[in-house]
Amino acid sequence: MHPILKPALRRGWHDLNTVQFGVTPAHAVVLGPVDTATGSFLTLLDGTRGVPLLRDEARRMGLPDGHVDALLDRLTGAGLIDDATGGGPEADALRRRTAVLDRLRPDHAALTVTTSEPAEGMRKLAARHTMRVQVRGAGRVGAVIASVLAAAGVGHVDVRDGGCVEPWDVAPGGQTTEAVGERREVAAQRVVRATAPARPPRPDRRRTAPRPAEHEQGGPQLSLVIVAPRDGLGIHSPDPVAVEDLMAAGIPHLYAGVVEATGMVGPLVLPGGTGCARCLLLGRADRDPTWPRLLAQWGSGRSSRQVQACDVGLSTAVAGLAAAHGLAFLDGELPSSTGARWETSAPGLDWHARPVWPHPECPCGAGEGGYGKETPVEEEPHDTMAG
Numbered sequence: 001m002h003p004i005l006k007p008a009l010r011r012g013w014h015d016l017n018t019v020q021f022g023v024t025p026a027h028a029v030v031l032g033p034v035d036t037a038t039g040s041f042l043t044l045l046d047g048t049r050g051v052p053l054l055r056d057e058a059r060r061m062g063l064p065d066g067h068v069d070a071l072l073d074r075l076t077g078a079g080l081i082d083d084a085t086g087g088g089p090e091a092d093a094l095r096r097r098t099a100v101l102d103r104l105r106p107d108h109a110a111l112t113v114t115t116s117e118p119a120e121g122m123r124k125l126a127a128r129h130t131m132r133v134q135v136r137g138a139g140r141v142g143a144v145i146a147s148v149l150a151a152a153g154v155g156h157v158d159v160r161d162g163g164c165v166e167p168w169d170v171a172p173g174g175q176t177t178e179a180v181g182e183r184r185e186v187a188a189q190r191v192v193r194a195t196a197p198a199r200p201p202r203p204d205r206r207r208t209a210p211r212p213a214e215h216e217q218g219g220p221q222l223s224l225v226i227v228a229p230r231d232g233l234g235i236h237s238p239d240p241v242a243v244e245d246l247m248a249a250g251i252p253h254l255y256a257g258v259v260e261a262t263g264m265v266g267p268l269v270l271p272g273g274t275g276c277a278r279c280l281l282l283g284r285a286d287r288d289p290t291w292p293r294l295l296a297q298w299g300s301g302r303s304s305r306q307v308q309a310c311d312v313g314l315s316t317a318v319a320g321l322a323a324a325h326g327l328a329f330l331d332g333e334l335p336s337s338t339g340a341r342w343e344t345s346a347p348g349l350d351w352h353a354r355p356v357w358p359h360p361e362c363p364c365g366a367g368e369g370g371y372g373k374e375t376p377v378e379e380e381p382h383d384t385m386a387g
């Protein structure tokens with residue numbers, strides 16, 4: 001272990017004996033009292049010294065025996081210590097690939113802020129490299145999500161979509177102007193490759209036969225699917241049939257998209273655990289009997305080539321937020337889109353969350369056992385002149 005005070009957190013002294021690590025209330029820690037000798041000793045925690053050397057230095061500074069260990073325990077307990085050498089073999093491998101790690105340094109720094117154990121940030125960053133995520137939809141939102149995930153170090157990002165790139169699919173970080181007319185899927189996959197800091201890991205050849213869990217192309221099973229339909233109705237009223245395979249296989253999936261100048265991120269569906277697309281549909285129909293009638297009308301008679309009301313500022317914000325929620329989930333957290341949907345409408349653009357309650361009649365089972373009881377929620381207002 002080579003202890004390092006997390007460099008991502010700015011240090012500020014309130015007074016001679018009280019030090020604050022970090023700026024924002026979400027991640028800042030105040031430590032005190034800290035005596036002057038200990039304060040000077042903190043500068044030695046820069047990841048270049050192991051614990052025995054730190055003990056020697058402390059003795060030289062006149063600090064009592066056992067002081068270093070007690071201080072390290074205290075700092076580690078406060079989540080302030082990273083380990084410049086820990087995290088296991090995958091983390092070591094990543095540290096050796098300096099060009100790859102240089103691309104990911106801000107992402108690693110962010111993970112050191114959001115994790116508490118030493119080297120946990122590096123371990124989680126390295127773990128992303130072995131994960132597989134599928135993005136369904138390669139328009140303004142989906143293609144950007146895919147490239148952001150790749151840029152954040154997710155090793156396998158598969159993009160699924162039909163048709164060819166239209167001029168209005170082009171967006172910064174997503175489909176390129178050169179790709180217009182090319183197959184969406186192929187073009188998006190090229191953007192993913194170009195953005196990724198490293199090539200995807202090759203399947204382990206030491207295994208003689210693929211495990212049942214292996215993906216058909218080799219490599220790991222899907223950790224997450226992001227559903228990013230190009231058609232706004234597909235995000236407003238997600239089709240449960242389109243994710244039946246994911247529900248059956250228990251694969252977590254996150255919705256993201258823009259419908260008529262309203263951006264939506266969520267819900268993150270944990271099949272059988274949180275409200276799913278069908279729960280959303282059933283809940284709406286309970287609250288508004290005209291709902292199915294409207295849905296049928298909205299869904300009919302529109303060409304799939306119909307241009308959507310989806311400005312590039314909003315689509316980029318939605319893609320970025322969705323990718324961040326997806327990454328938080330891949331890193332082992334449950335982001336606030338779990339069982340909820342974040343929405344924002346131009347031009348005010350305030351984000352607010354609406355819960356997606358499990359429905360007691362949904363076969364997904366999330367509504368069983370009284371968990372997440374049905375509670376009336378104000379849905380999007382619309383005139384109910386008919387019905």
Ligand SMILES: [Zn+2]
Pocket residue numbers: 274275276277278279280358359362363364365366
């Ligand atoms: Zn359900």
